[in-house]
Amino acid sequence: MAVSVVTVWQNLGLSFILMSAGLQAVPDELLEAAEVDGAGAWARFRHVTLPMLSPTIFFAVVVGSIIAFQAFGQIDLLTEGGPLKKTNVLVYSIYTTVFQKQNDGVAAVLAIALFAIVLVLTLLQLRFVERRVSYER
Numbered sequence: 387m388a389v390s391v392v393t394v395w396q397n398l399g400l401s402f403i404l405m406s407a408g409l410q411a412v413p414d415e416l417l418e419a420a421e422v423d424g425a426g427a428w429a430r431f432r433h434v435t436l437p438m439l440s441p442t443i444f445f446a447v448v449v450g451s452i453i454a455f456q457a458f459g460q461i462d463l464l465t466e467g468g469p470l471k472k473t474n475v476l477v478y479s480i481y482t483t484v485f486q487k488q489n490d491g492v493a494a495v496l497a498i499a500l501f502a503i504v505l506v507l508t509l510l511q512l513r514f515v516e517r518r519v520s521y522e523r
Contacts, residue, residue, distance in 0.1 A: 389473055392460045397453055401446055408442030409435070440519045448511050455504050476500050 412435055420430045458477045461467065467474035467482065474482075476496060483493040 388464055389457070389460050392464065393454070393457050396460065397450060400453075401450065404442055404446045405439070408439045411442075412438045437520045437522075441521060444511075444515060444519045447515065448508060451507060451511065452504055455500065455507075476503075 416434050416438070417430055420434050425433065455475075456477055457475060458481065461473050461475060461478045462481070465473045467478050477500065480493050480496045480500065483489050483496060
């Protein structure tokens with residue numbers, strides 16, 4: 387639980403900056419037009435702001451999932467892979483294989499596996515999640 391909380395806290399700043407930039411890109415004219423048409427706050431958010439933010443949200447999800455696979459510092463500082471190797475993720479396993487077990491070949495294979503997993507996940511996100519993204523202005 388502590389590793390999850392620290393990881394979320396660590397990456398919250400990037401998400402806030404991305405969403406702030408996305409919100410600034412929403413044209414005020416669209417929001418004013420929706421308000422003049424009688425749309426309430428929830429309707430303006432759902433039908434104007436959220437579709438305009440969809441590319442930013444998509445980018446944040448893809449980058450966030452890539453960053454999640456690279457969680458090393460939190461695990462090294464908080465748990466060192468324990469207790470009972472419950473927080474031993476792939477990146478930390480690569481580290482221990484190289485520096486504690488002195489086995490560079492296995493670590494290289496693990497690094498290639500990490501690359502393949504992240505690549506496949508990113509391609510799946512690009513294939514299936516991007517369908518919901520609206521690039522209209």
